[in-house]
Amino acid sequence: MIIIKDLNHSFKVGKKGKEKEIPVLKDLSLRINRGEIASIVGRSGSGKSTLLNLISGFISPTTGEIVVNETNVTAYSEKNWAKFRLDHFGFIFQSFQLIPSLTTFENVELPLTLKGIDSTERKTRVMELLSRVGLSDHAEHYPNELSGGQQQRVSIARALITNPKIILADEPTGSLDSETEKEVLALIKELNKEKGITFFIITHDEEVASISDQQFHLHDGVLTKGGVLVEA
Numbered sequence: 001m002i003i004i005k006d007l008n009h010s011f012k013v014g015k016k017g018k019e020k021e022i023p024v025l026k027d028l029s030l031r032i033n034r035g036e037i038a039s040i041v042g043r044s045g046s047g048k049s050t051l052l053n054l055i056s057g058f059i060s061p062t063t064g065e066i067v068v069n070e071t072n073v074t075a076y077s078e079k080n081w082a083k084f085r086l087d088h089f090g091f092i093f094q095s096f097q098l099i100p101s102l103t104t105f106e107n108v109e110l111p112l113t114l115k116g117i118d119s120t121e122r123k124t125r126v127m128e129l130l131s132r133v134g135l136s137d138h139a140e141h142y143p144n145e146l147s148g149g150q151q152q153r154v155s156i157a158r159a160l161i162t163n164p165k166i167i168l169a170d171e172p173t174g175s176l177d178s179e180t181e182k183e184v185l186a187l188i189k190e191l192n193k194e195k196g197i198t199f200f201i202i203t204h205d206e207e208v209a210s211i212s213d214q215q216f217h218l219h220d221g222v223l224t225k226g227g228v229l230v231e232a
């Protein structure tokens with residue numbers, strides 16, 4: 001579950017001493033319930049990535065509060081965030097962000113290695129998940145030996161391998177043709193149903209938004225659809 005209360009975010013731009021504050025997110029409140037697919041739709045520059053970066057602690061809000069899975073993370077240090085992120089979130093990106101020098105197996109295995117899981121358990125979990133996303137036969141392939149849709153399946157497996165409760169996805173089908181997009185969206189929907197994972201998806205695309213239980217529209221940093229009054 002993600003709760004955002006009265007969030008404002010400004011960036012400082014310009015030369016030192018002459019900085020200007022540019023407000024990017026304005027009085028934003030929203031609630032994403034456990035197990036739902038929520039999407040945020042908005043034009044380029046509306047503040048979608050900024051919102052995702054705030055929810056995942058890569059930047060801190062100017063004012064307001066962020067609560068993730070019952071934890072108020074607003075004032076978390078980078079050290080706290082690093083652990084929290086690994087325990088609570090999986091990430092999917094438009095450009096897949098697989099490590100080119102690692103095989104499919106190794107890319108999916110990496111978050112488990114970072115968490116200190118032993119190699120026997122890693123192998124079992126990775127192979128189980130590769131089978132679930134239909135890539136058991138491609139475990140030894142490198143990213144450049146896979147199609148775009150297959151690469152996105154690897155990155156979905158990598159996002160799921162630590163059993164996070166929340167997946168944050170930034171334009172997950174933005175690099176895919178429309179057939180492959182449909183397959184990846186169907187997989188996201190199935191995984192959401194099977195595992196009860198919450199998905200928060202940034203998109204330009206109404207097709208992606210259409211698989212969502214809840215849609216937010218962001219326009220120039222203001223929620224024009226889906227904003228709620230969140231109780232203090």
Ligand SMILES: Nc1ncnc2c1ncn2[C@@H]1O[C@H](COP(=O)(O)OP(=O)(O)OP(=O)(O)O)[C@@H](O)[C@H]1O
Pocket residue numbers: 011012013022024042043044045046047048049050051
């Ligand atoms: N680090 C930064 N410093 C200054 N301004 C920034 C920074 N990051 C983003 N911005 C500004 O904040 C606004 C929102 O950017 P953001 O990347 O959140 O939009 P977006 O909706 O994700 O766009 P896109 O769909 O193109 O990725 C833009 O005007 C951008 O120039």
